[in-house]
Amino acid sequence: MSAPLLTLTDAGLYCPDGDFFIDPWQPVSRAVITHAHADHARPGSASYLSAQDGVSVLRHRLGPYAQIDALPYGDTQQIIGVRLSLHPAGHILGSAQVRVERGGEVWVVSGDYKTAPDPTCRPFEPIRCHTFVTESTFGLPIYRWPAEQEIFEQIHAFWRENQEVGLATVIFAYSLGKAQRILAGLDTSIGPIYCHGAVDSMNQRYRETGISLPPTTLVTEETHKDAFCRALILAPPSAQRSPWTRRLGDYAGGFVSGWMLIRGARRRRVVERGFVLSDHADWPGLLSSIEATGAQRVLVTHGHIVPMVQWLREKGLEAHGLQTRFEGELDEVSEESESKTNV
Amino acid sequence: MRAFATLYSRLDSTTKTNRKLGALRDYFSTAAPADAAWAVHFLVGRTLKRLINSRELQTWGAAAAGIPDWLFLECYSAVGDMAETLALLLPPPAESTPLPLHYWVEAVLARLGSLAEDEKRAALVNAWQSMDREQRLVWNKLITGGFRVGVSHKLVVRALAEAGGLPAATVAHRLMGDWTPSAEFFQQLLAKEGGTAEVSRPYPFFLAYPLEDPPESLGSITDWQCEWKWDGIRAQLLRRQGKTYLWSRGEELVTERFPEISEEAERLPEGTALDGEILAWKDGAVLPFALLQQRIGRKKLGPKILDDVPVALLTFDILEKEGQDVRAMPLSERRKYLAEILERLFLPRHILLSPMVEAASWEALAAAREGSRTRNVEGVMLKRLDSPYGVGRQRGPWWKWKINPHTVDAVLIYAQLGHGRRASLHTDYTFGVWHDGELVPFAKAYSGLTDEEIREVDRFVRNHTLERFGPVRRVEPTLVFEIAFEGIQKSTRHKSGIAVRFPRMARWRHDKKAEEADTLERLKGMIQETH
The missing domain is CATH 3.40.50.10890 (Rossmann fold)
Structure with missing residues (x-):
């Protein structure tokens, strides 16, 4: 069996065959950014790739000198040994899921996403894949958003x-x-x-x-x-x-x-x-999204990792936790740090 | 129950006292008396006996929500409140019941205790399915006995007084003592005239504010009566119609718990109400509060405990004399009546006159106060000689002038998630002091930090956890806090060998390193000083 498409390193989630990172938390040579919130888009990398819709807000976060390349939703780019494309995540303007394919094997990294309607960004599109990396900020059944x-x-x-x-x-x-x-x-x-x-x-x-x-x-x-x-x-x-x-x-x-x-x-x-209005998927939203990807393997990041992993395993999926430095658990604190960087 | 659920939501969705008052007044003015009576019952913090244990509630709740028990528990720990967890997890309701509060309480809730397990479960599930979310939350609060909605007793009294067009003191008095929530009770509560007085009904307690300014700001000491501030259980002793009632400040009837006092009270004249403090009292001196607490903890009072920890009511005021309410008389007069009555008791052993602290000047009083600790008292009370006996806590006529608490610098060693408002934050802390190069836990504290500081400590705890035992985290021992407490006792139940009273965080010692924290020896030294 070949090496996994994505692995976790000290700098963040890394794709060895494409030599890029997704939302790295340390400066790297090539960063693919899911969206422009502070815990996902950090300054200092040599170059960035963002969905076309997200370039303007990302530029605001990273400053005028950052090297930002744009990719329209759905377009495919060959990066060394992998094919990469970005797809709407419905989280905020320009938020993207990252689809990575190598020889028929597909991984999708969700970034942050929501399934509720939002007139200010393109709605979440479930992408079929073998491995789905999902967030779990609101990964408990108490979280069910009102209309x-x-x-x-x-x-x-x-x-x-x-x-x-x-x-x-x-x-x-x-x-x-x-x-x-x-x-x-x-x-x-x-x-x-x-x-x-x-x-x-x-x-x-x-x-x-x-x-x-x-x-x-x-x-x-x-x-x-x-x-x-x-x-x-x-x-x-x-x-x-x-x-x-x-x-x-x-x-x-x-x-x-x-x-x-x-x-x-x-x-x-x-x-x-x-x-009660969130930019994240609630419990039913997370579960239906995971199901819609058809993924047999789910990697769960920031939020309620432990219960989410156990729940998915009980439903017969292969599930693992992925300890990233996205600030799911800090909930309110991350909201504050987010807004402070903007003020 | 809809109206009551709406009241709950209105109270819960505002932080402004005026809006809360308005919501309560609206409710009391429009609700049916049978419902309003129960609303008063719950709002002033009275509860029903807990009829369902949390194990049953968890199991049935998880099943009704269609999730496994482990996931239910994960949810509970994220929410920090059982009633709310249930309300969030249960599937959307089939209907919204129009049945009133008193129906749900009297016909369902109060009967749960007598039902077999499966009937109990069916009744509960049926209730959940009949209620909308708003009602469900309140219902769950009632069945778990955790009904609290951030309104003070005083605010409820004010709202009732406004709704009924009555003085607040009248309503406060009518709410004292033993009553059963019923339509009749509520009508009496807001009746313009008299109402039928319950023979056992105590008067509302008059309370003092802490003195913050120097006592000189109070004018001449000759206008003031000074007493010791006892550290016991504030209580009111009634002798009416040949019966004795001893009420604690928590409005619990404790007559049976203190037979020595009740027996001696039989010799009091008919129509007497005395205010005082119950203390563990032996050979003319007060024993530490911990001993009184031990005695309270006993289910049965055997001869040994009665012998080891005898009690006395140290009385300092009289509210009723020969059946007449004398609260409006000046304190100096009331003191005379009190002294006369106690004199006539003839060598009382368990109902005593709380002595005055004689001091010719504020300086002399301050000097006497310095000796509080060796006397096992908390400081002194200052009461204006011309003051009537009021209702509740008021600034001006009475002040408590407590001695400064003990303080030590201790290291944060364990942290645990809080509940309610503090759910999902680590707010329950255990502190240690040094002994033989190790940190020995000696106190738990929950209060004293600002919200900002709590968030900061929470972040520290999450990032510096060394070990987890269930909900408890052992953290790197680096944060130092000044811990204040009132009393200190030897204890065989604690690893440290000591127990402290009312520990709280006085401040965060950013300037101190863990090595500079205090030692167990210093704490043990404090016990010596006290006795």
Whole structure:
């Protein structure tokens, strides 16, 4: 039997036959990037390969001098001994699953993915493969997302309630991906929408890539507090404990994350309301995606690795854990570090 | 039960006191009395006897959710709350029951205990299938006995008072003591006039705030009565209609637990209510709290324990005299009544007058307070001589001026995941001190850190685990914390040979290395100082 297509090294997930890394956590010569969140796209590598849709947001993360090559979804590229292609993961704009093929054997690395609808990125496409490397951030059966429409109704009701008592509504969410997904789903007839700088710069990248988002205004030091009492303001989680919020006057805060499904997490956030909307697949989403790949072997990374592996084994699949340095287990902490790098 | 579930969600989804108050008031104003009575029961923290054990709940819950037991347990450890885990895991409900709260409690919940196992299971599964998610969560909270929703007793009283148009003190008093949740009870609770007074009903306790400013800020010491602050069980002793009732501050009837006090109380005049502290008391001196605790732990009080750990009620106030409520009288008057009554008891041994601390100046009082530890007291109490006996905790008339706690620097050696608000974070810590070149565990502490610090320690724990034993992680012994505690005792049950009272983290000693932490010898030295 020949060597496995992908192996884990100190620098990250490595493909020896193609001499490239996928989402490496140390600088390497060639990095294939699944998406532009901080724990997957780290600076310092000599060259990067990204899905075409993701180039603009990745450029924002890596700076003007990084060497970034683009590959449209579905196009195949021969890299030394393997054929590589990228396929929509439905996580954020430009997020990709990496398909690697060598002599008929196919591996797919999911990166982060979700199966719920999102108008700001291409939907997840299951790819048939022999080995599937899946994330497991929400890999427990307690995680089952409510319908998206229900969540937007809750956000809108919260916004209106706050308007009635003259409070600004601040929605704390990831500045890359989550914020744009919320923006695209908001009912703009309720009131004006403002954005924190970190969210605003990501909005620009989305608009440059051709994603249509409703009009928003940047919160600046000059904006008068009175402007906010009917408004909804989108801000990264790190802004919650910063002096920035003083610009807004009195406000009621909501936090948007899959973790908000759990009361403990919601109460720790010390916000008025938690809204359950995630960029990741829930338990049924993970299981149906794994099944749709037809993979006989599943490697489980960041999140609830142990229970996920055991569950898959009990279902007759070959499953193993893969200890990566993606920040699944740190949940809320990674959300903060993500947004801090954007501010 | 829908209305109650909605109330729960409203309370749970806000951190603002005013919104909580509004939600409670709305509920009490509109709910049927039979339901509102149960709502009060649960909201003030009264529970029903636990009717289902957690083993049964896990097994039946996992089966109803269609997952194996091991996966159910994984989920529970991620959520940190059994009721919520169940609510999240059960399949979407078939219907949303319109039946009221009192039905579910009286006709289902209260009867679970008398059912055979399979009937019990069927009743539970049927309840789950009848309820929407919101109701299910509340229901699960009720069956697990873990109903808490972040409203204080005081807030519930305020909401009831507003809903009924009554003074809060009236509602607080009517909520004291022994009552059964029923429509009649709730109607009496909010009745404009009198209501029928329960003979056993105690008065709400009056509580003191800790003194933060120097005592000089209180004006002249001649306006104040000073007493020792006892470290025992605060209690109210009632003698009415030829019967004796001894209530603890937790509103538990403890008459039987302290037969010496109850017997002597028979000699009290009819219509008397005294406020005091139950202490382990021998030869005119207080024994350490740990001994009292041992006695409380006993199911049966044999002659040996009664002999080894006798008790006394050190009384410091009188609330009812000859059947009249005297709480509005000034303290100086009440003290006179109290002294008279105790004098007439003739050589009491178990109902005593708590002595005043005589001090001519604040300096003299401060000096007396320094001797608290050798007397086994927690410090001194300051009460305005003209103060009436109020309700609950108020700033101004009464203050407690405690001595500073003991402190030692100790090393974090074990960590465990917390529950509830702290689920999925390592917040339960075990600390060690040095002995013969090894760290010996001596205390567990859960409180004292900020949320920010908790997150930081959690990250440290995850990245510096040396070993795991189930939920417990042994970590690299490098973090040093100052641990504060109130009392210290020899103990044969602990490996360290000592037990400390109310340990908590006073601060994180970033400036100290593990080697600089304190030793077991120093802790043992503290026991010497105390006695």
